[in-house]
Amino acid sequence: MRGSLGLLYNRAKIGLLLLLFGISGCNTLKKVEDEELLLTKNSIFVDEEKVTDSEIKGLIGQKPNSSVLGYPLRLNLYNLAKENPDSSFNDWLHRKEKREKRLNNFLSAKQVNRLRESFLVKGSSEFLKRIGEPPAVIDTAKTNKSVKRLEAYYNTKGYFNSAATYEIVEGKREKRAELHYKVNLSKPYIVDSIQKNIASPELDSIYKLSAKKSYVREGEQFDLEKFTLERERLTSLFRNSGVYNFQESSINYDILRDTTLDANDQLLDIQLNIKKFRSSSNGVDTTTNYRVARIKKINIYADYDIYGAADSLQVLEYDNYNIYYSNKLRYKPKALTDAIFFTKDSIYRDLDRLRTYRQITNLNTFKYPNIDFIPDSTQTELVSNIYLAAKPKYSLNMNFDITHSNIQQVGTAFSTSVITRNVFGGAETLNVSARGSIGLLSDASLSNETFTSEIGGDINITFPRIWFPFKTEKVIPYYMLPQTRLLAGTNFQRNIGLDKQSLNSVLSYNWSPTNLHKNNFELLNVEFVRNVNPDNFYNVYRNTFSNLDDIADQFKGDSQYDDYFEVDDNGDQFLDIPNGANTFADDVLNGSIPVTSEEYDEVNSIEERRVRLTENNLIFASNFSHTKNSKSDINDLDFYQYRIKVESAGGMLALVANVVPYNKNDSGQNLVFGVPFSQYVKTEFDYIRHWRVGESQVIAFRSFAGIAIPYGNSNSIPFVRSYFAGGSNDNRAWNAYELGPGKTMNVNDFNEANLKLAFNLEYRFPLVGDLKGALFADAGNIWNVFDNENNPDAIFSGIDSLADIALGNGFGLRYDFTYFVFRLDLGFKTFNPGKVGSDRWFDGYNFKNSTFNIGINYPF
Template sequence: MAKLSLLSLLAIVLLSCNSLKKVEEDEYLVTKNLIYADSVKINNEELESLIYQKPNSTVLGYPLRLNLYNLAKENPDSSYNAWLNNKENRKKRLEKLLSTKQVNRLGESFLVKGLSEWLKDIGEAPTILDTTRTRLSLARLSAYYQGKGYFTNNTSYVIDTTKNKRKAKVNYQVSLGEPYIIDSLSNDISSTAIDSLYFLNSANSLVKEGQQFDLANFNMERERLTGIFRNSGIRNFQESSITFDIVRDTVKSADDQKMNITLNIGDLKIRGENEVTTSAYKVEKINKINIYTDYLSTSTLDSINIIEYGDYTIHYSPNFDIKPKTLANAIFFKKDSIYRDVDKIRTSRQLNALNIFKYPNIIFEADSLGNKVNTNIYLAPKPKYSLGTNFEVSRSNLRRLGVGLGTTLLIRNIFKGAENLSISADGAYGLLSNNTFEANYFSEFGGDITLDFPRIWFPFINTSKLIPNYTLPKTRIAIGTSFQNNIGLDKQTFNNVLGYNWVPSDFVNHNVELLNIQFVRNVNSNRFFNVYRNTFERLDDIADRYETEPELAEFFESDSDPDDPTLIIPSGTTGFIDAVENGIIATSTTDFNDVTRLEERRKRLTDNNLIFATNYTFNKTNREGIVDNSFYQFRWKLESAGNLLSAFSNFIPFNKNDDEQLLVFGVPFSQYIKNEFEYVKYWDLSRSNVLATRAFFGIAIPYGNSDNIPFVRSYFAGGSNDNRAWFPYSLGPGSVSAVNDFNEANLKLALNLEYRFPIVGDINGAIFADAGNIWNVFDNVEDSNATFDSFASLKDIALGTGLGLRYDFTYFLFRLDLGFKTYNPAEIQSERWFKDYNFANAVLQIGINYPF
């Protein structure tokens, strides 16, 4: 209650703040800037950034930082002294009680002075109108439009104070006039090598006759030409060598506003100590290629060995050995080929991707033969062995306290072909939060072995023509296992992956898992009803209706409450289910169907799983860096399981179980096809405000040897990265009301929308809406409330809305989201909207980094 009162008091204080508190009577608080071009309002973030004086930032329209600043005392020192000396004996009484030194320190304390300084730091001073800066903003706007060809534009501003005499809106007005048009293009190129290259690529010029003048086009054309020249042998071409002469007549009539453009490309400027000389550009070819594999070695030159391999001269020491072919595959310079910048970029990228060298250093030296250049590549090996550890302490609703420890040993260049072997082991031990099991502790441990090859390894096939080396091809072979004790059914898992990955560009990624084998063994399947308590309670409620049946007497606890007997786990639950399914007792049709469904679920979740899958994932984005907030991401994944084993069964006789399922090592293998699509789109609105959206659709269809999807490959809804108004596994399927401990299905639809905005410093806020659900389709679930039958089932899409806070730690982001159930399909039709839309039923989610 005290916390709520404090928050309420803070809210009242902030809401009652006067934004004009620190604005003098003869001053104006800038509240808005409006830009008009030929009387048309312009909404352009680039133009708005040119304005010197920007209005104070707001959070959902409220000037939070301004009002925090206004809460600070302007001169806390003088205020304290005035209070101290306001009464004749106050200072003396305080000095007698605290001492003179402590009274002086009190004036420097956080409550007296520090609080005001802190409020000023996190707050924002009012933006006071300064007409000098307004005129400077006009000059910027004028220069911007001149860069767009409006050389005769005129600018002015109007200060609007009609709504409040101390608040001002500034209207910036630009009269554009007629734009200048490029009438003719000519060129003056001093180098014959440059001249021929230019004319070969002039058709794609970004500066054309008849085009409106735009300074941005000239800058992009300089970048385009520089890239062409540097990838056509002109190794040392300087972008500053490209200039444009612009001839225009600003005194001509408005009908004749044309200009003539001359492209100039000068010679190479060589800066000496006292003078600058010039030299004609020329096309250079690669001559010698020297590779120094251990240039930081302390060995003497006598111990350095040299080997000639193709176009390369490799210098290496006994301290480090690597196969020449591996280096050749990572270097894209070829003897007697013309120099290309792209080859340098790809070489650096590939050498770094090998993860056995520190940053490579590539140096070019002009050869005495004129147009030849020697290439020296200096490499410094990373340590062969690298050991990493991690330690964590955890707590959850199931684990009272858990301690985890993991370690990873990385062995680089293990087979001298840049193969890297990673061996990791981890374990966790702790105390349970409840008495589900006889012991009050849990443990989990496991390990993985991963071997990475810097190439696509496929027997008898040369893949380098299909997947070039510059795409950073990688083959990964991984084997892992884990063991659990007192965690659910105590699963033992075994994983084996043979996968390939290649990256054609910074924006596209391909990943293929040719083999993804997963075996899951449930050690203690008899614990099912101890772990899945909701399922047990549903079964026990049904059994209570038949407790008087003599055949069931031994299935109930003898010492339990006579008015509420409970089934014994596992003998009682198994016995009751058998009695119902075998007709030993007479039950209603509804109870029979419910017990059958519960037993089907128990079998599905306790059966061992063998998944023998192949999958392909395609990722594409146009994001140019972590600060780019206007981009899209697309991911498509296709997975198929069981087909290879099914094909083998035509030649090798497999055993079958009672359900006619084919068995491998006594376990029915899963057979299904799974397809997923995900699209994420960001819009950078302005001033660090971002609108982000995501759409996801996934479906997994069982067939052949399976009539359902393994739990580990199914979908769930809810959680910090999904629909945040529900906890994980608590939403769906369909309009079912979270009857199971872990609700999952094989069809999922999710739609997310989030508006992100800055609040104070590294603290950001968000408003979000999450929609979606899961359904069963094409499997053995027959509950109409849980299945997707037609587009009419879309009425079961749940909607959650809420607010979020984020703290940016630079390297990661800590996230709190409070979700409210806005539309809950599990409720009856008349109560689905806003029934639980309150703080009592809100869900607090904790996450790391953004959900999408």
């Protein structure tokens, strides 16, 4: 069996090599006929100046073949496909018949046809054609269409006399050519005057109030896009000023020009026309003046059933709203009316209607609502009917996911949650969840075990409003979709560090001032972290133990120090864990064991780290984060995003210390429930920018800066709030926790600090189908600053420390499974600050010393 697998493996390698040689040796011009030319480049020149605008370049219909770093991969894959796979099959069949006369005895005609359609014969060629790309042969018909598009585009910009041509420029290499498009603009036309013809008096009055905001202005160049924007602006203006039934089709423009004037006269007179409202009834078209309408009555159907009868419902009048329901009203009236943004006797506004849709959806209690406006005969009064269909009271969600984190390479996670809606009658949502996961550690040195495990659960309740003792509607109105979240949860991790159990509770508020901006304010974020196995410190942090054991080597064999050591099966002595190692460190620090000053400092650093990482943490924090994302939709490949976060911990507890005396530990720290509370301030800035540089090609950039400064009751940052470098979402040339701090070189098993800078640049491009590639460069590091670290190599001392920024680069593959992206990255250490001199650059820059990372979804 093993031999068969080895043979299969060798054949696979040979096949892969043959495929690579086939692709690399493939003739790019294989399917370009003698009289044809392969298009290699498009260039656009406007008045002899080259155009780089992506919008204008997008007007060109025929484009060169796509490439990866200049290599036409998809074209060459297409060229590998046979033109007539059936003929190849028939040739094979003919040879087979000659060798074996009795072929037809065991192959029927039906089987032969099936074989002909098989992947190996015909399907392989079809597959190559599907994932490949036919040669972009210059087509003059398509080129002429592109010329017409260029002329039409510049006509919309006021260049009515523009003329476009093209030129085929053959290259030095055979059967290849570029297309040069040339546009002569001539003089642009200018808007000389604007007249208006508005049929409805009320529209005329509204227009006058905002005429200065018009996109179409006298003295400016004619631009059809501005006319389109002005139509949209006026439509929005009228529909938000009471004209609920205004139609954009009622707006048009006339261009007035005296043709008897000089042909060189480039001035245009524009007339804005806004017609009357047009309706059709019984095949008869009628026109009436547009009127401003007010909302006379608002009906809310809280138990809407399309099969029910409205006259069988009960009604409750509340704050000028009529709430219809059956049997018993399940919702607090205020919870319903607060989601409605138009009131009785107010003028109609489209903005209020859209905000109502958003807020009702934000309640997470109803399905998407239906809102009707019924006018009276005068078109000046409206009755609004709001139909609400409830979602199920309870729902059960179960998920099984592939997970990835900074600790584990890959894992599986199972989670389940029970959602209860409208818990207290105010559209509150209660979510009770449980989760568990198991994963493969990203670095074997992180634990004695290979796998990690985690189990936890949360109770989360969400209020669709700001839950606060004081009214906040004026500061955070309901159209900002405010929410209050109360969470309590616990989590237990095994085989990660010392095994940790955490208890946390959160009181947070979030709201969205606009579609682009989001705010989150965690008034209380309380977390208690308990190390379950503190005596296991030296078993987990093997590098730290090795450093301590090396210092103890000089005392091995001396009988007076035997209590520190244990003997393994080979007769070698090691510090006993935990008692021997802990006692040895204590005796060194209290002067009972003579060591050099350097050794004393090393032991002191080790002991400080052990105490810090084995003590339990109580974090009592508040934080605020603001996020802006300019991405318009999932297909937007050109956008930016930033996040600013500020956090403070322990401040309130420190203030209470002036009133309530705390117990203190030996280090003088105040204790709450026997645990020293953390005190620090922390701030972060994260910026992401994506540029679309071609068809499905993106350059992605990310920068991150974060610092956490301990003070008062703390001289260091809790491990769970500190920074690390390396891993699949950071500098991919290093494993997680392996890089830094500063120019130290992996001195600890978990290297972390309280200052971090990170910069990432990635070029993403399509390869074949859903398989994509990437080239990346990652830079950054972590440092200690304003804490108890005394190693100068780990401390950020100013601008000079920026010379210790590590650099890694590499390449990766991504496969898009629609719901998530599976990612493989291979990173190489380009500049390693932990080394000295010229060894910092490109030392170990090979596949053997590269770092392999598995990730889920894009890192930024």
